[in-house]
Amino acid sequence: MRALPDPIPADFVPELLNIPAACRYSGFSRTAIYEMGRTRQLDFRKLHKRTFVTRASLDRLITGLPPAPFTTAQAAPKLILFTTNHQRSHAQS
Numbered sequence: 001m002r003a004l005p006d007p008i009p010a011d012f013v014p015e016l017l018n019i020p021a022a023c024r025y026s027g028f029s030r031t032a033i034y035e036m037g038r039t040r041q042l043d044f045r046k047l048h049k050r051t052f053v054t055r056a057s058l059d060r061l062i063t064g065l066p067p068a069p070f071t072t073a074q075a076a077p078k079l080i081l082f083t084t085n086h087q088r089s090h091a092q093s
Contacts, residue, residue, distance in 0.1 A: 016045060016052035026058050036061065 017025055022033050022042075033053065036042040043057035 013055055015055050017055055017058070018050065018052055022053040022058060025055070026062060 013025065014021075019030060019033055022028070023030055026033070028036070033042065037044045037053065041057075041061055043054040045052045045054065
């Protein structure tokens with residue numbers, strides 16, 4: 001009887017990620033992943049018909065992003081909505 005291989009740890013991330021896994025790992029959309037691959041910001045690898053993104057290129061891209069203009073401790077800028085007189089007149093009737 002063969003021994004079962006050791007289970008993969010839950011926090012293990014492979015060196016190559018398929019597109020859906022790259023989206024989950026990075027938080028980028030599928031379209032953004034493909035666009036960043038097209039512009040050579042991400043490294044793609046092909047295995048038969050499947051496309052993979054290297055984890056190293058995702059990590060490099062993410063760590064190279066500029067910091068946000070505000071931190072979570074600060075309040076985000078508030079969105080102010082303006083209504084036109086036309087909208088106000090319909091709301092009153």
